[in-house]
Amino acid sequence: MLEVSELSISFHRLDRHYRPIHTVAIHKLELSIEAGEILAVVGSSGSGKSLLAHAILGILPRNAQVTGTINFKGEKLTADRQQSLRGKDIALIPQSVQYLDPLMRVGDQVKQAVRRGDPAVLQQKAFNKYKLSDFVAKLFPFQLSGGMARKILVSTATVSGAQLLIADEPTPGLDPSSMRETLGRFKQLAEEGCAVMLITHDIEAALTIADRIAVLYAGTVVEIASRSDFTGDGERLRHPYTQALWRALPGNGFVPLPGAQPLPDALPTGCVFAPRCALATSECEQFPPESRTVRSGRVRCIHSA
Ligand SMILES: Nc1ncnc2c1ncn2[C@@H]1O[C@H](COP(=O)(O)OP(=O)(O)OP(=O)(O)O)[C@@H](O)[C@H]1O
Ligand code: NI
Numbered sequence: 001m002l003e004v005s006e007l008s009i010s011f012h013r014l015d016r017h018y019r020p021i022h023t024v025a026i027h028k029l030e031l032s033i034e035a036g037e038i039l040a041v042v043g044s045s046g047s048g049k050s051l052l053a054h055a056i057l058g059i060l061p062r063n064a065q066v067t068g069t070i071n072f073k074g075e076k077l078t079a080d081r082q083q084s085l086r087g088k089d090i091a092l093i094p095q096s097v098q099y100l101d102p103l104m105r106v107g108d109q110v111k112q113a114v115r116r117g118d119p120a121v122l123q124q125k126a127f128n129k130y131k132l133s134d135f136v137a138k139l140f141p142f143q144l145s146g147g148m149a150r151k152i153l154v155s156t157a158t159v160s161g162a163q164l165l166i167a168d169e170p171t172p173g174l175d176p177s178s179m180r181e182t183l184g185r186f187k188q189l190a191e192e193g194c195a196v197m198l199i200t201h202d203i204e205a206a207l208t209i210a211d212r213i214a215v216l217y218a219g220t221v222v223e224i225a226s227r228s229d230f231t232g233d234g235e236r237l238r239h240p241y242t243q244a245l246w247r248a249l250p251g252n253g254f255v256p257l258p259g260a261q262p263l264p265d266a267l268p269t270g271c272v273f274a275p276r277c278a279l280a281t282s283e284c285e286q287f288p289p290e291s292r293t294v295r296s297g298r299v300r301c302i303h304s305a
Contacts, residue, residue, distance in 0.1 A: 001195035002056070002164055003032045007068035009051050009060065009219075011264075023264040025051050026219040027272075028068070030291060030298070033195040035163070038186060040198045040206035042245070043216030044261055049199045050095055052216075053168045056197075057092050058082030072164065088115060091162035095169045095199075097149035100141040106152045107137025113160045126155035129181055146173040154182050158189060165189060166197045171205060183209050203230075203245055215242045218261050218272040221291070224298040238299035241273050271301070279303045 009026040026048045033039045043049050054060045056070055058079055070077040072090065082090075091113075101109055110126060111119035127137060130151045141149060150173055157165060167186065171179045186196050187209050200206050206213055207230055215223045223239035230237065234246040244257040259276040262268060271289050274280040279301075289300045 001033055001035045001037075001073060002197070003069075003071040004052075004056070005030045005069050005071075007052070007055060007070065008066070009048070009055060010065045011063055012065070013063070021265050024219060024267060025264045026055070027267075027288075028291075029216075029219070029221050031214045031221055031224060033164070033197055035195050036190050036193050037212070038190045038196040038198060038210045040200060040203075040210035040213045041216055042200060042203050042206050042213055044201055046261065046263070047216040048219040049201075049216060050168055053092060053095075053166045053197070053199060056082075056164075056166060057086055057090060059086075087113065087160065089162055090164045090166070091157040091160045093153050093157045093165070093167040093170045097141070097144075097146060097153060100149060100152060102141050105138055105140060106144065107134075110137075110152065110155045110159055113156045116161050119159075122159045123155070126159050129185065130155070130178060147175065147178065150174060151178065151182075154185065158185055162194065164195045164197070166199070168199045169201070170198070171200070171202070179205070204249060215239065215245065217241050218267060219264060220272050220288075220300060221298070222273060222300050226297065229297065236295075238294050238297055238304040239273075239301050240277050240279055240303075273301075 007026060007029040008024065010022060010024045013021055015021050029052065031039065041049055041052065051060065055066060060066065107123055110123040114122050132151060136148065144152065150170065154170055171182055174182060183205065186198060190196050198206060198210060207227055210227055212224055212226050214221050223242045225237055225242060230246055234243040237243045237246060247253050247255040248257060257276060262272060262275065268274055270285040270287055274284040283302060289302050291298055291300050294304050
């Protein structure tokens with residue numbers, strides 16, 4: 001359904017002395033999602049998750065420079081195609097609740113997204129799932145709590161009947177039962193044939209529903225693993241960063257990873273993870289590793305076997 005290859009996104013801006021700075025926010029990113037599949041994109045803040053979502057939707061800021069290709073249903077996603085598919089075949093649950101239309105009652109916003117079936121019935125169903133009353137449907141976005149607004153965003157995207165759903169951090173602010181409801185809704189959409197990209201920094205939540213997990217670090221996909229690779233001590237994982245993420249979980253030892261992700265205007269010349277990596281050699285510091293297939297997953301690390 002979706003194939004992203006060699007996607008790079010950079011920005012030109014001026015520093016406070018008006019000297020040009022070139023920041024590479026996403027570098028040679030590759031991933032794909034099949035119909036009926038849930039791919040989680042996991043990465044810490046600033047790793048490029050939202051930019052990836054916005055690149056697929058065609059809503060990047062004007063100063064972004066984009067190279068590489070994005071195919072949707074086997075055909076290149078051009079700006080024109082993105083515009084005609086947006087909100088229809090490709091739906092986004094945006095990270096910020098600011099994306100709601102401030103001037104429209106929220107029930108109407110959900111109804112308006114329906115393309116097949118009875119809008120009123122589908123809106124009602126979506127609201128029932130979250131136990132939102134008819135009263136809420138009549139409210140404007142500013143009258144909602146953060147959690148309610150998020151439920152409206154999820155409802156709007158999920159009634160649209162899209163073939164590709166991109167959910168950018170859809171669960172913060174949701175109570176545990178609403179969170180389960182939301183993830184369950186994605187699972188159901190995937191069972192109906194929708195391709196789902198679940199963007200999150202919460203690897204545990206991702207593992208409850210995702211078929212595969214793409215790990216993003218400093219704008220690069222360092223690994224694509226299947227859910228079953230996340231087990232034991234992480235010995236089936238291919239990249240040291242993915243292993244570190246796994247081992248940092250409370251149930252797996254809570255082992256912290258020292259250091260911080262590099263910023264896009266100060267990326268290392270070689271492997272982006274080398275400065276924090278216990279396996280790093282001089283070769284790692286010299287050249288960015290190519291993406292390879294290892295044990296039917298993908299990895300960017302020369303040490304992985
Ligand atoms: N318009 C822009 N101009 C310059 N740099 C930008 C712009 N938008 C994003 N960036 C940079 O690109 C990087 C990736 O941003 P992005 O919003 O995709 O991160 P993210 O993974 O979604 O983070 P979060 O988890 O906090 O939402 C950041 O370092 C950010 O500073
Ligand atoms: Ni984001």
